[in-house]
Amino acid sequence: MxxxxxxxxxxxxxxxxxxxxxxxxxxxxxxxxxxxxxxxxxxxxxxxxxxxxxxxxxxxxxxxxxxxxxxxxxxxxxxxxxxxxxxxxxxxxxLPLKNLQGLTPLPARQFAMYPEWRPDEQFEGLARLCGLLDCHFDDVELGEFIAYWLGRPEVFENQHQWMLRFVRQLKNRRALRRTPGLEPHTGYQQTPPVQSASGPSKRAQEMMAEARRLGGEQQESHDEKDT
CATH class of the missing domain: 1.10.10 (Arc Repressor Mutant, subunit A)
Structure with a gap:
Protein backbone atom coordinates (compact mmCIF):
# COMPACT_ATOMS: atom_id res chain seq x y z
CA MET A 1 0.00 0.00 0.00
CA LEU A 95 -6.20 2.39 -9.44
CA PRO A 96 -4.57 5.85 -9.68
CA LEU A 97 -2.98 5.79 -6.22
CA LYS A 98 -1.50 2.30 -6.42
CA ASN A 99 1.89 3.44 -7.72
CA LEU A 100 1.81 6.98 -6.34
CA GLN A 101 4.51 6.71 -3.69
CA GLY A 102 4.52 10.30 -2.48
CA LEU A 103 7.30 11.93 -0.49
CA THR A 104 6.71 10.49 2.98
CA PRO A 105 6.53 6.95 4.39
CA LEU A 106 3.41 5.45 5.88
CA PRO A 107 2.50 7.01 9.23
CA ALA A 108 4.16 5.25 12.15
CA ARG A 109 2.11 3.53 14.81
CA GLN A 110 0.67 5.66 17.59
CA PHE A 111 1.71 5.25 21.21
CA ALA A 112 1.25 6.84 24.62
CA MET A 113 4.08 8.90 26.10
CA TYR A 114 6.72 6.95 28.02
CA PRO A 115 9.67 8.03 30.23
CA GLU A 116 12.41 7.14 27.71
CA TRP A 117 10.86 9.06 24.79
CA ARG A 118 13.25 11.24 22.80
CA PRO A 119 12.92 13.22 19.55
CA ASP A 120 14.61 11.51 16.62
CA GLU A 121 16.99 12.75 13.94
CA GLN A 122 14.14 14.45 12.05
CA PHE A 123 13.51 16.87 14.92
CA GLU A 124 15.84 19.65 13.79
CA GLY A 125 14.37 19.81 10.30
CA LEU A 126 10.82 19.68 11.67
CA ALA A 127 11.56 22.45 14.15
CA ARG A 128 12.98 24.73 11.47
CA LEU A 129 10.02 23.98 9.23
CA CYS A 130 7.74 25.14 12.06
CA GLY A 131 9.72 28.36 12.55
CA LEU A 132 11.80 27.27 15.56
CA LEU A 133 15.32 28.21 14.50
CA ASP A 134 16.90 27.38 17.87
CA CYS A 135 15.85 23.76 18.29
CA HIS A 136 18.21 22.99 21.19
CA PHE A 137 16.55 21.96 24.45
CA ASP A 138 17.72 20.93 27.89
CA ASP A 139 16.79 18.04 30.18
CA VAL A 140 14.37 20.22 32.15
CA GLU A 141 12.34 21.17 29.08
CA LEU A 142 12.23 17.60 27.84
CA GLY A 143 11.44 16.24 31.30
CA GLU A 144 8.53 18.62 31.83
CA PHE A 145 7.08 17.68 28.45
CA ILE A 146 7.33 13.95 29.15
CA ALA A 147 6.00 14.30 32.70
CA TYR A 148 2.95 16.22 31.55
CA TRP A 149 1.95 13.67 28.91
CA LEU A 150 2.75 10.70 31.15
CA GLY A 151 -0.21 11.90 33.20
CA ARG A 152 -2.43 11.55 30.14
CA PRO A 153 -2.01 7.93 29.04
CA GLU A 154 -5.21 8.13 27.03
CA VAL A 155 -3.46 10.34 24.43
CA PHE A 156 -1.88 8.39 21.57
CA GLU A 157 0.27 10.03 18.88
CA ASN A 158 2.90 8.84 16.44
CA GLN A 159 6.53 9.99 16.70
CA HIS A 160 6.03 12.86 14.25
CA GLN A 161 3.01 14.17 16.17
CA TRP A 162 4.78 13.96 19.52
CA MET A 163 7.68 15.96 18.10
CA LEU A 164 5.25 18.57 16.79
CA ARG A 165 3.80 18.94 20.30
CA PHE A 166 7.30 19.34 21.71
CA VAL A 167 8.16 21.96 19.09
CA ARG A 168 5.04 23.92 20.06
CA GLN A 169 6.06 23.82 23.73
CA LEU A 170 9.55 25.10 22.93
CA LYS A 171 8.20 27.86 20.69
CA ASN A 172 5.84 28.99 23.45
CA ARG A 173 8.67 29.08 25.98
CA ARG A 174 10.96 31.04 23.67
CA ALA A 175 8.18 33.53 22.94
CA LEU A 176 7.60 33.98 26.66
CA ARG A 177 11.28 34.74 27.26
CA ARG A 178 11.53 37.20 24.35
CA THR A 179 8.30 39.17 24.83
CA PRO A 180 7.75 40.95 28.18
CA GLY A 181 4.09 41.60 28.90
CA LEU A 182 2.91 38.80 26.59
CA GLU A 183 0.22 36.55 27.99
CA PRO A 184 2.18 33.30 28.05
CA HIS A 185 1.18 29.68 27.98
CA THR A 186 3.39 26.67 28.51
CA GLY A 187 2.02 24.70 25.62
CA TYR A 188 -0.62 23.02 27.75
CA GLN A 189 -2.68 25.68 29.51
CA GLN A 190 -2.95 29.44 29.86
CA THR A 191 -1.25 31.22 32.76
CA PRO A 192 -1.97 34.73 34.07
CA PRO A 193 -0.36 37.71 32.28
CA VAL A 194 3.02 38.82 33.51
CA GLN A 195 3.04 41.64 36.04
CA SER A 196 4.49 45.11 35.56
CA ALA A 197 8.17 45.91 35.90
CA SER A 198 7.64 46.82 39.56
CA GLY A 199 6.47 43.29 40.35
CA PRO A 200 8.43 40.03 40.57
CA SER A 201 11.18 39.35 38.06
CA LYS A 202 10.43 37.50 34.85
CA ARG A 203 12.19 34.34 36.08
CA ALA A 204 10.21 34.50 39.33
CA GLN A 205 6.98 34.83 37.39
CA GLU A 206 7.87 31.77 35.31
CA MET A 207 8.63 29.78 38.45
CA MET A 208 5.37 30.83 40.09
CA ALA A 209 3.42 29.92 36.96
CA GLU A 210 5.08 26.50 36.88
CA ALA A 211 4.32 25.98 40.57
CA ARG A 212 0.66 26.87 40.00
CA ARG A 213 0.52 24.41 37.12
CA LEU A 214 2.04 21.60 39.15
CA GLY A 215 -0.21 22.44 42.07
CA GLY A 216 -3.24 22.25 39.83
CA GLU A 217 -2.23 18.81 38.56
CA GLN A 218 -1.70 17.56 42.09
CA GLN A 219 -5.10 18.90 43.13
CA GLU A 220 -6.73 17.14 40.18
CA SER A 221 -5.01 13.92 41.22
CA HIS A 222 -6.28 14.28 44.81
CA ASP A 223 -9.80 15.04 43.57
CA GLU A 224 -9.78 11.91 41.42
CA LYS A 225 -8.67 9.80 44.38
CA ASP A 226 -11.40 11.31 46.58
CA THR A 227 -14.06 10.44 44.03
Missing amino acids: TPAEHQALTSPRLSHPARSLYLLYLRHQARGELTHPLDYPSLGRALAVQGKGDYRYRVTPADLTALVDELQQAGLLALEERPHPQHYHGARFR
Whole structure:
Protein backbone atom coordinates (compact mmCIF):
# COMPACT_ATOMS: atom_id res chain seq x y z
CA MET A 1 0.00 0.00 0.00
CA THR A 2 1.31 3.43 -0.89
CA PRO A 3 1.14 6.47 1.43
CA ALA A 4 -1.40 8.04 -0.93
CA GLU A 5 -3.64 4.97 -0.67
CA HIS A 6 -3.27 4.91 3.11
CA GLN A 7 -4.31 8.54 3.39
CA ALA A 8 -7.37 7.99 1.19
CA LEU A 9 -8.40 4.78 2.96
CA THR A 10 -8.20 6.34 6.42
CA SER A 11 -10.55 9.17 5.49
CA PRO A 12 -13.43 9.28 8.02
CA ARG A 13 -15.84 9.70 5.11
CA LEU A 14 -15.01 6.25 3.74
CA SER A 15 -17.06 3.33 5.06
CA HIS A 16 -15.53 0.05 6.25
CA PRO A 17 -17.24 -2.00 3.49
CA ALA A 18 -15.73 0.35 0.90
CA ARG A 19 -12.26 -0.11 2.42
CA SER A 20 -12.71 -3.89 2.41
CA LEU A 21 -13.90 -3.88 -1.20
CA TYR A 22 -10.83 -1.94 -2.28
CA LEU A 23 -8.13 -3.66 -0.22
CA LEU A 24 -9.27 -7.28 -0.21
CA TYR A 25 -10.73 -7.59 -3.68
CA LEU A 26 -10.24 -4.79 -6.20
CA ARG A 27 -6.62 -4.02 -5.39
CA HIS A 28 -5.68 -7.59 -4.55
CA GLN A 29 -7.03 -8.98 -7.84
CA ALA A 30 -6.03 -6.09 -10.10
CA ARG A 31 -3.68 -6.56 -13.02
CA GLY A 32 -1.21 -3.75 -12.53
CA GLU A 33 -3.26 -0.58 -12.20
CA LEU A 34 -6.42 -2.00 -13.81
CA THR A 35 -9.13 -4.06 -12.14
CA HIS A 36 -10.85 -7.04 -13.64
CA PRO A 37 -14.37 -6.34 -14.90
CA LEU A 38 -16.49 -6.05 -11.76
CA ASP A 39 -18.72 -9.04 -11.12
CA TYR A 40 -21.52 -8.06 -8.75
CA PRO A 41 -22.55 -11.61 -7.68
CA SER A 42 -19.00 -12.63 -6.73
CA LEU A 43 -18.32 -9.31 -4.97
CA GLY A 44 -21.59 -9.61 -3.06
CA ARG A 45 -20.62 -13.09 -1.84
CA ALA A 46 -17.12 -11.92 -0.93
CA LEU A 47 -18.39 -9.04 1.23
CA ALA A 48 -21.20 -11.00 2.91
CA VAL A 49 -20.76 -12.00 6.55
CA GLN A 50 -22.29 -15.38 7.37
CA GLY A 51 -24.26 -15.83 10.57
CA LYS A 52 -26.04 -18.78 12.16
CA GLY A 53 -28.52 -19.79 9.52
CA ASP A 54 -28.57 -16.35 7.93
CA TYR A 55 -26.34 -13.46 6.89
CA ARG A 56 -25.27 -10.94 9.48
CA TYR A 57 -24.22 -8.60 6.69
CA ARG A 58 -24.87 -8.69 2.96
CA VAL A 59 -24.80 -6.19 0.14
CA THR A 60 -27.28 -5.63 -2.65
CA PRO A 61 -26.37 -4.51 -6.19
CA ALA A 62 -27.43 -0.99 -5.19
CA ASP A 63 -25.08 -1.21 -2.17
CA LEU A 64 -22.19 -2.24 -4.42
CA THR A 65 -22.83 0.68 -6.74
CA ALA A 66 -22.78 3.05 -3.74
CA LEU A 67 -19.51 1.52 -2.45
CA VAL A 68 -17.84 1.99 -5.83
CA ASP A 69 -19.06 5.59 -5.87
CA GLU A 70 -17.41 6.09 -2.45
CA LEU A 71 -14.11 4.78 -3.74
CA GLN A 72 -14.26 7.05 -6.77
CA GLN A 73 -15.00 10.09 -4.62
CA ALA A 74 -12.00 9.20 -2.43
CA GLY A 75 -9.77 9.10 -5.51
CA LEU A 76 -9.05 5.36 -5.16
CA LEU A 77 -10.83 4.35 -8.38
CA ALA A 78 -10.99 6.01 -11.80
CA LEU A 79 -13.51 4.67 -14.33
CA GLU A 80 -12.00 3.19 -17.50
CA GLU A 81 -14.91 1.31 -19.03
CA ARG A 82 -18.60 1.14 -18.08
CA PRO A 83 -20.93 -1.04 -20.19
CA HIS A 84 -24.06 -0.13 -18.21
CA PRO A 85 -24.86 3.47 -17.22
CA GLN A 86 -27.02 2.46 -14.21
CA HIS A 87 -24.46 0.29 -12.41
CA TYR A 88 -20.84 -0.90 -12.48
CA HIS A 89 -21.32 -4.61 -13.23
CA GLY A 90 -18.80 -5.38 -15.96
CA ALA A 91 -17.01 -2.05 -15.51
CA ARG A 92 -13.24 -1.73 -15.26
CA PHE A 93 -11.37 0.79 -13.16
CA ARG A 94 -7.88 2.18 -12.86
CA LEU A 95 -6.20 2.39 -9.44
CA PRO A 96 -4.57 5.85 -9.68
CA LEU A 97 -2.98 5.79 -6.22
CA LYS A 98 -1.50 2.30 -6.42
CA ASN A 99 1.89 3.44 -7.72
CA LEU A 100 1.81 6.98 -6.34
CA GLN A 101 4.51 6.71 -3.69
CA GLY A 102 4.52 10.30 -2.48
CA LEU A 103 7.30 11.93 -0.49
CA THR A 104 6.71 10.49 2.98
CA PRO A 105 6.53 6.95 4.39
CA LEU A 106 3.41 5.45 5.88
CA PRO A 107 2.50 7.01 9.23
CA ALA A 108 4.16 5.25 12.15
CA ARG A 109 2.11 3.53 14.81
CA GLN A 110 0.67 5.66 17.59
CA PHE A 111 1.71 5.25 21.21
CA ALA A 112 1.25 6.84 24.62
CA MET A 113 4.08 8.90 26.10
CA TYR A 114 6.72 6.95 28.02
CA PRO A 115 9.67 8.03 30.23
CA GLU A 116 12.41 7.14 27.71
CA TRP A 117 10.86 9.06 24.79
CA ARG A 118 13.25 11.24 22.80
CA PRO A 119 12.92 13.22 19.55
CA ASP A 120 14.61 11.51 16.62
CA GLU A 121 16.99 12.75 13.94
CA GLN A 122 14.14 14.45 12.05
CA PHE A 123 13.51 16.87 14.92
CA GLU A 124 15.84 19.65 13.79
CA GLY A 125 14.37 19.81 10.30
CA LEU A 126 10.82 19.68 11.67
CA ALA A 127 11.56 22.45 14.15
CA ARG A 128 12.98 24.73 11.47
CA LEU A 129 10.02 23.98 9.23
CA CYS A 130 7.74 25.14 12.06
CA GLY A 131 9.72 28.36 12.55
CA LEU A 132 11.80 27.27 15.56
CA LEU A 133 15.32 28.21 14.50
CA ASP A 134 16.90 27.38 17.87
CA CYS A 135 15.85 23.76 18.29
CA HIS A 136 18.21 22.99 21.19
CA PHE A 137 16.55 21.96 24.45
CA ASP A 138 17.72 20.93 27.89
CA ASP A 139 16.79 18.04 30.18
CA VAL A 140 14.37 20.22 32.15
CA GLU A 141 12.34 21.17 29.08
CA LEU A 142 12.23 17.60 27.84
CA GLY A 143 11.44 16.24 31.30
CA GLU A 144 8.53 18.62 31.83
CA PHE A 145 7.08 17.68 28.45
CA ILE A 146 7.33 13.95 29.15
CA ALA A 147 6.00 14.30 32.70
CA TYR A 148 2.95 16.22 31.55
CA TRP A 149 1.95 13.67 28.91
CA LEU A 150 2.75 10.70 31.15
CA GLY A 151 -0.21 11.90 33.20
CA ARG A 152 -2.43 11.55 30.14
CA PRO A 153 -2.01 7.93 29.04
CA GLU A 154 -5.21 8.13 27.03
CA VAL A 155 -3.46 10.34 24.43
CA PHE A 156 -1.88 8.39 21.57
CA GLU A 157 0.27 10.03 18.88
CA ASN A 158 2.90 8.84 16.44
CA GLN A 159 6.53 9.99 16.70
CA HIS A 160 6.03 12.86 14.25
CA GLN A 161 3.01 14.17 16.17
CA TRP A 162 4.78 13.96 19.52
CA MET A 163 7.68 15.96 18.10
CA LEU A 164 5.25 18.57 16.79
CA ARG A 165 3.80 18.94 20.30
CA PHE A 166 7.30 19.34 21.71
CA VAL A 167 8.16 21.96 19.09
CA ARG A 168 5.04 23.92 20.06
CA GLN A 169 6.06 23.82 23.73
CA LEU A 170 9.55 25.10 22.93
CA LYS A 171 8.20 27.86 20.69
CA ASN A 172 5.84 28.99 23.45
CA ARG A 173 8.67 29.08 25.98
CA ARG A 174 10.96 31.04 23.67
CA ALA A 175 8.18 33.53 22.94
CA LEU A 176 7.60 33.98 26.66
CA ARG A 177 11.28 34.74 27.26
CA ARG A 178 11.53 37.20 24.35
CA THR A 179 8.30 39.17 24.83
CA PRO A 180 7.75 40.95 28.18
CA GLY A 181 4.09 41.60 28.90
CA LEU A 182 2.91 38.80 26.59
CA GLU A 183 0.22 36.55 27.99
CA PRO A 184 2.18 33.30 28.05
CA HIS A 185 1.18 29.68 27.98
CA THR A 186 3.39 26.67 28.51
CA GLY A 187 2.02 24.70 25.62
CA TYR A 188 -0.62 23.02 27.75
CA GLN A 189 -2.68 25.68 29.51
CA GLN A 190 -2.95 29.44 29.86
CA THR A 191 -1.25 31.22 32.76
CA PRO A 192 -1.97 34.73 34.07
CA PRO A 193 -0.36 37.71 32.28
CA VAL A 194 3.02 38.82 33.51
CA GLN A 195 3.04 41.64 36.04
CA SER A 196 4.49 45.11 35.56
CA ALA A 197 8.17 45.91 35.90
CA SER A 198 7.64 46.82 39.56
CA GLY A 199 6.47 43.29 40.35
CA PRO A 200 8.43 40.03 40.57
CA SER A 201 11.18 39.35 38.06
CA LYS A 202 10.43 37.50 34.85
CA ARG A 203 12.19 34.34 36.08
CA ALA A 204 10.21 34.50 39.33
CA GLN A 205 6.98 34.83 37.39
CA GLU A 206 7.87 31.77 35.31
CA MET A 207 8.63 29.78 38.45
CA MET A 208 5.37 30.83 40.09
CA ALA A 209 3.42 29.92 36.96
CA GLU A 210 5.08 26.50 36.88
CA ALA A 211 4.32 25.98 40.57
CA ARG A 212 0.66 26.87 40.00
CA ARG A 213 0.52 24.41 37.12
CA LEU A 214 2.04 21.60 39.15
CA GLY A 215 -0.21 22.44 42.07
CA GLY A 216 -3.24 22.25 39.83
CA GLU A 217 -2.23 18.81 38.56
CA GLN A 218 -1.70 17.56 42.09
CA GLN A 219 -5.10 18.90 43.13
CA GLU A 220 -6.73 17.14 40.18
CA SER A 221 -5.01 13.92 41.22
CA HIS A 222 -6.28 14.28 44.81
CA ASP A 223 -9.80 15.04 43.57
CA GLU A 224 -9.78 11.91 41.42
CA LYS A 225 -8.67 9.80 44.38
CA ASP A 226 -11.40 11.31 46.58
CA THR A 227 -14.06 10.44 44.03
